Amino acid sequence: MAEGTTRRRLLTGGAAAVTALVGLGATSRLFGRSKGTTTMQTQTSTTTVTPRSVERVLSASSEHWVGDGFRVRSVISPNGDPRVQSPFLLLDHAARRHFEPATARRGVGEHPHRGFETVTFAYRGEIEHRDSTGGGGLIGAGDVQWMTAAGGLVHEEMHSREFTAKGGDMEMVQLWVNLPAKSKMSAPGYQSLLAADFPRLTLGAARARLIAGALGTERGPARTHSPITIFDLEFGETGEADFELPTGWNSLVFNLEGDVRVGDGGRPLRPGDLARLDPTRGGPVRLSGAKDARVLVLSGEPIAEPVVSYGPFVMNTQEEIVQAIRDYQSGKMGRLG
């Protein structure tokens, strides 16, 4: 199929300019490349497609401990403007940190969630989750745990026993993804996504792991409740990575590590910074990275519903928050055994 073919070509990266064939109607718009300058082939008009621009850059908060196990910086929080971040609610990054061997397990003790999903990306170290529905498991380096709290549960997030005993480096990300109102009170669930589950794609100088949604012709393994694409990538050599994300979605690029530039004009993105791309325009997203730089890309269709959050609960109305607190306090979200 023509569309698939041209998408694939876009994903290979490399050339400096992107050309567009326009005038063929929205469904058959084709992208191609030429060396250096842009060439146009259209009946009536020519349009240059430049890389998507950065709308804003958000810097992470100062570091703080979550429990005694995770020293994180928060880049977005549930109090942020949903128009610019929905369906994403929170992004916490625990940058690489060494833990000495210990006997007492570190982590975050028993606490509830309702109304959204927590997605935990383990990059280094090993985390163990356990919840009041009997769910949980080990998340090792490269794994992702997608926990749908939905109607409510109580859980703990701890360093694994083995990691605690041996010590080592820990690096993780926790992302909160909002649920549409119709899914907020559904039954909780888990998706344990292992490093081996993710399709690998070459994006120019980078290698990407597709976790959720579509990228070119590939699809990630995570099931989502609203349209979302999530992938991370690592530069194997200094160079560029180009890819497409849907117009109108909130698309966020987070620098996990290294020297990264993003968008039209190559705006520098420091480690811990998050760029929001201009959602109003299509066209390729361009990243430039130094060898070994790592990036997490989040893109989702905004959920156009009110967001009311209170600590670990994210609902649509104040009344639903009050109900969540009552339900937790009366034990309706369960307890850890």
Ligand code: MN
């Ligand atoms: Mn939690």
